[in-house]
Amino acid sequence: MKSKKENQKLHLIDTDIHERVLYEDLIMYLDNPWKKYITDCNWMQEKHMPYVQPAIAGVDRADARVPDGRPAGTDLEFMSKQLLEPCGHEIGILTGALDPSPSSMHGWYEMATALASAYNDWQIENWLEKDKRLYGSVHIAAGDPVAAVREIDRVGSHPKMIQVLLPIDDIMWGDPYYHPIYEAAQRHDLMIGMHHNEPPIYFGKWPRYFIEWHTLIPTAHMMQVTNMVFNGVFEKYPRLKLMMIEGGFTHVPHLMRKMDQQYKDLRHEVPWIKRMPSDIIKEHIRFTTQPLEELTKKEFLQLIDQMGTDELICFSTDYPHWDYDSPFEALPPNLDESLQRKLFSENARAFYPKLPQIRKEDA
Numbered sequence: 001m002k003s004k005k006e007n008q009k010l011h012l013i014d015t016d017i018h019e020r021v022l023y024e025d026l027i028m029y030l031d032n033p034w035k036k037y038i039t040d041c042n043w044m045q046e047k048h049m050p051y052v053q054p055a056i057a058g059v060d061r062a063d064a065r066v067p068d069g070r071p072a073g074t075d076l077e078f079m080s081k082q083l084l085e086p087c088g089h090e091i092g093i094l095t096g097a098l099d100p101s102p103s104s105m106h107g108w109y110e111m112a113t114a115l116a117s118a119y120n121d122w123q124i125e126n127w128l129e130k131d132k133r134l135y136g137s138v139h140i141a142a143g144d145p146v147a148a149v150r151e152i153d154r155v156g157s158h159p160k161m162i163q164v165l166l167p168i169d170d171i172m173w174g175d176p177y178y179h180p181i182y183e184a185a186q187r188h189d190l191m192i193g194m195h196h197n198e199p200p201i202y203f204g205k206w207p208r209y210f211i212e213w214h215t216l217i218p219t220a221h222m223m224q225v226t227n228m229v230f231n232g233v234f235e236k237y238p239r240l241k242l243m244m245i246e247g248g249f250t251h252v253p254h255l256m257r258k259m260d261q262q263y264k265d266l267r268h269e270v271p272w273i274k275r276m277p278s279d280i281i282k283e284h285i286r287f288t289t290q291p292l293e294e295l296t297k298k299e300f301l302q303l304i305d306q307m308g309t310d311e312l313i314c315f316s317t318d319y320p321h322w323d324y325d326s327p328f329e330a331l332p333p334n335l336d337e338s339l340q341r342k343l344f345s346e347n348a349r350a351f352y353p354k355l356p357q358i359r360k361e362d363a
Helices: 023-029 034-039 076-084 109-128 145-155 176-187 210-215 217-230 252-269 277-284 297-307 337-351
Strands: 012-017 089-094 134-139 161-168 191-196 242-245 285-288
Touching (some): 023 109, 034 109, 089 337, 145 176, 161 176, 217 277, 252 277, 252 297, 277 285, 285 337
Parallel strands (some): 012 089, 089 134, 242 285
16 A cells, blocks of 8 residues: 555656666667677677675666566566656656666777667667657767767757766766767757766775775766866856766765865866856756765755755656665655755756756646
8 A cells, every 4th residue: 555655746857767778679770790799799798897786686676677577677668667657757867777888888989889879779769759758868989979979969859868878987078088079969958967887996996895886976976077067068068067867966065165165276277167166066067866865854954055056956766776766765754845846856857958848737
């Protein structure tokens, strides 16, 4: 029996849902020789670091496996019954599960580009065009910016593609080498979605244990935000915005304060930055809630107060991963209704220009 809380209709905009593709499902979208590498050579992208998850289904919730045995996230109908309908999803933003991302492939950019293109076609045909609630992310092979721009131009005008997806790994995305990607994204009214992907690296080494990796995820996000801001990406592309996905937000007040302090001392090093970093963050960057620490209402509101705005946080479930956050349980209880509405939907709606800007029932 559902609780009273679960019977509430949330009108949720979920900013991180992982649909998952099987390699055999991409074959029909690939040309040779790329297709033959999968069909004839048993080629698979490598996962660089094995790790143990506290769930019998590996990275996913055990109950999210499709009843016929397929991996979690591979069946739209089952996802709809388990996630979209019971949680009151108005909109779900797909962030994929091709791991590692084509943008994380070091070298062989031709294969990476082919996989990204195939994934986009598969996503559009099997998810975006089959459920009006779902919106997608453009997958690219960013190691070849020319090919990446070509792919953004190919599918970026699709009305349900709303962001370009980049992995958070050992690549620092503020580097001018990648700026053509941001120019193309801005041209198509696409935001940039950066999603946690690989372990945060410190002193040139990976953490020994997954518990270290999972604890230090925010540090990788902090590095990317700092890199994007101080490299002048948002000064150069004033309509570009960035969603930081699967890193939480409790680190944000500290980061904003630290960046402002450093800017006061060292602004001569980055003369192209004309605003306080915290102001750039408030205008251009948003942070998804998941993985959300257990916070009291007082602690939660203190964090918002320290950020100076309640518009930086957008809700995400991270379905179907093992550390999925339920919209009925993740936030502290008894938050003001207007704040809940911002967190659950309106912050994300205001952030993504290609999302419907008015709820149907409010029209």
